[in-house]
Amino acid sequence: MSDAKTLTVEQRRALLSTPAGWLACGFGSGLAPKAQGTFGSLAAILPWLLLRHLSLPLNLLVIAVGFVIGVWACDIAGRAVGVDDHRSLVWDEFIGQWIALLPALLAPWWAVVAGFALFRLFDVWKPWPIRWFDRHLKGGLGVMVDDVIAGVFAAVVLWAVLRLI
Template identity: 35%
Template sequence: MNQTPDQEVKPGFKWMIQTATRTLAFGFGSGLSPVAPGTAGTLWAWAAFLLGEYLFTTEDFFWIIGGGILLGCWICGHVSEELGKKDFGGIVWDEMVAFWLVLIFVMPTSIWMQIIAFILFRFFDAVKPGPIGMIDRHFKNIDSGNAPSTLLQILWRGFGIIVDDLAAAFFTLLIFAAIQAITQQLGWVL
């Protein structure tokens, strides 16, 4: 249901744990961070990935990430519909699956290279340079009006929330590959 301005939802822990979609969308609470919820969500995703390495194979991770992206379109779209906001900052599922995508391609690597991947991803996700910003603006400019959204509109909104983070992951991986090539060429060990 779309919220009107006088019905604005103030998400908190009690609100978040009422449904699985809210809990996932808010990164098990990391999206409730009063400061930089996207960064908090990405840090949580990093920790979850490192723990998951002991439990899952690479193939399992690809299934989790792929399913997380597809399911995330509904999760992010549905929760943003509940909040009445197109891309609420506390919805961090998009950062989580996108950063898992980065990690699945860069791991195993040293902690320093993981930190570089984290910084690059946060830069591209927060600053949204070039095509990432164009994608983000495109989806934020789509107006669904005040009527309740259809399932297709909810999925499309969720896709819009996730796709700019996937673009940030793509550019992170490009720059990361260049950094790895340069450090190997120079004989540096990071």
């Protein structure tokens, strides 16, 4: 068994052998040797570039469906690697990043950079209530919820900045 930071070859194999594991590790972006959350958040911008052309209601639908699927996938993947919220599970970063970028749907390019930075700030800093949910919820739901809240915090700040400018 590995610690919470590294994956054994067997854990990697178990993670990548199922669609749930492949999705939970962000199509491989969570397998970066360091800064897995940052790599997952960066990888999330690629599909967001397609999502940004959808209406706000369709974006919200994609995020809601992605959240539900993420709870399922991260639960299975966490059991496969033996760690509830392993660093390699970054689908939560995808959903949180997409939420953070909602105000950037019709904004200039720099809003995407700001949304990325704000999401990473709240995801790493984990102010209340993010930290509380991170510590108290377990399984796939626990993996997903703290990043959703971090995404909401980032979206609110980004929206405020865009309104002030």
